Amino acid sequence: MPRPASAAPPGPVGAPGVSPAVRAWAQALGTALAGIITMIVVAALGLWAAGATDLPGGAFPSVVAAAVVIAAGGTVGLSGEAGIIAQGAAALDAVPLSVTLAGALVVAAFFLLPLRHRAVAGTQELLGRIARTTVCWLVLLLLVALAARHDFRISVGNDLVDELGAEFGTTPTVGFRADLGATLGFGLLWVLALLVLTFLVSRRAPLSSRLLHFQDSVRPPAFAMLCILLAYVAIGLVVGIVELITGEHPADTFAVLCLGLPNLAWMALGIGIGGAWTGHVDKAIGLPMPQVLDDILRTGHGPRTLDLGAIAEHDGRAWLLVAVAVVVLSAAAFLAAVRSPARLPAWRPAVELAVALALTLLVVGLLTRIYAHYGLSLIGVGDLGGNLGGEVVLQPQLLRLVGVGAAWGLVTGYLGSLLGRRVRHPGEVGESRPPA
Structure with missing residues (x-):
């Protein structure tokens, strides 16, 4: 039977005038943004309680950014520099898992939200959602990584040595910087692993027909x-x-x-x-x-x-x-x-x-x-x-x-x-x- 002229063609429900592609990218950006904001808030609260707000040179925002980078699978390198008469060395390898877990739970929840009433989804659709979310996540992670850098001057506890160091340019410093390449690489693995685990864990997450068994x-x-x-x-x-x-x-x-x-x-x-x-x-x-x-x-x-x-x-x-x-x-x-x-x-x-x-x-x-x-x-x-x-x-x-x-x-x-x-x-x- 021919469709009446007044009947609207079937299609995805959403805001009028918004194309499915724009809506899909908006959902992906919202998912990534919610995760990053959650991680920034949790890291900021923890570092504030640990006294990081007292760090010199306004380093607190950079330290928060570094914590988020590490929590999201990225790499932050530490270095020491003290001129020709002194040597410094620093290293840190510890994942703030409270920040990681908070971000992971929020990303998983927002990612599944548009799919909550679906029992089955096509492979192409699922891969598209994963790809869009991954792209948005990496862009936001890159912005955070660019902010994760700072240098500190270190006092050795002796006024004379500190004065001599300042005079001869040997004042000890320690700094940190996010390794952008490694951060994006490991950040990619982190978000892909998270989205795969989301499908493995959630019984309500729709799968393609090939994976149902x-x-x-x-x-x-x-x-x-x-x-x-x-x-x-x-x-x-x-x-x-x-x-x-x-x-x-x-x-x-x-x-x-x-x-x-x-x-x-x-x-x-x-x-x-x-x-x-x-x-x-x-x-x-x-x-x-x-x-x-x-x-x-x-x-x-x-x-x-x-x-x-x-x-x-x-x-x-x-x-x-x-x-x-x-x-x-x-x-x-x-x-x-x-x-x-x-x-x-x-x-x-x-x-x-x-x-x-x-x-x-x-x-x-x-x-x-x-x-x-x-x-x-x-x-x-x-x-x-x-x-x-x-x-x-x-x-x-x-x-x-x-x-x-x-x-x-x-x-x-x-x-x-x-x-x-x-x-x-x-x-x-x-x-x-x-x-x-």
């Missing part, structure tokens, strides 16, 4: 991993708020919450299931750190092992980490089993959860590494890490983390699968239950 085996364990990570962050936030109210150093606590809460929360996950980190702290160089970790890493000489036993020697409450791990991982395994198709053999969800948890802890270990160093020597006398310098090192034992993650995932996944048989699964019809 993967969702039953990938999405339940992926969603369980997200729940585990967010649950630990939520628990850490509650503990942090209590410490913020009752503790003696609320500013330091607030700085940790805004900059490194996931770093500590996810380390608690790894340590609670038997993982470990090694490292040491020579001197305080401005990185906020809980007192128990500071005490352990400063004890003795050389690298120290940070695991459940070491923490328990300083605080007997450390064994609560095991109980928390049992509860959170068991609940996540049960949730994954319930979201999986019915009548799967019990070993299947167990293996899937073991692989997922092992990979998750591998990523957690890589993200929670810390290396911070500043040193200065005059006329070749003194180590660059000597009296005028300091160092903080924290490295994960990756094989141990992956191993305990696989073991815990296997056990809790199997138990969760058995418990999950008692409830209705997606798409299951009838009251019959598969045999155990």
Whole structure:
């Protein structure tokens, strides 16, 4: 039957007079802008609490920009310069995961918002959305990276030496600059990984018809991993708020919450299931750190092992980490089993959860590494890490983390699968239950 002349052709619903291409680019720009603004706000609050507003030369905005660049996967290089009679060296490798997580959650939420009522989407459409969001993200990240540069003059604590340094042009300085090439390269990988994980985790994210058969085996364990990570962050936030109210150093606590809460929360996950980190702290160089970790890493000489036993020697409450791990991982395994198709053999969800948890802890270990160093020597006398310098090192034992993650995932996944048989699964019809 011919269409009446007055009928409007079908098309996407949106603001009148706005083409679909313009609307699509506006959505991509809004997604990227919301993520960047969120990261800037969280980084600014954390650095403000850490005292970065007192840095000389109006460096605060540049430091905030540098924190956002690092949180988004970029690279910021540090350098020291002290003329011909002195040498300086500086390095920093620590990801402010509070900033990273806040930006990632906002970007994922805004990216999925236009797709929330869709069950299936074409491959070309999905790739187009990812490409537009990626382009907008990289442009904004480039602008932030251009602002992430500053130089500081360093006093060596001796008025005469400082005056001589100023006279002969050897005043020590330390500065930082974003590496634009590396920042854009790693920033590209960061945003692509985030968008792919968004589709892996969210059951409501539409997939192309070619990928639908993967969702039953990938999405339940992926969603369980997200729940585990967010649950630990939520628990850490509650503990942090209590410490913020009752503790003696609320500013330091607030700085940790805004900059490194996931770093500590996810380390608690790894340590609670038997993982470990090694490292040491020579001197305080401005990185906020809980007192128990500071005490352990400063004890003795050389690298120290940070695991459940070491923490328990300083605080007997450390064994609560095991109980928390049992509860959170068991609940996540049960949730994954319930979201999986019915009548799967019990070993299947167990293996899937073991692989997922092992990979998750591998990523957690890589993200929670810390290396911070500043040193200065005059006329070749003194180590660059000597009296005028300091160092903080924290490295994960990756094989141990992956191993305990696989073991815990296997056990809790199997138990969760058995418990999950008692409830209705997606798409299951009838009251019959598969045999155990």
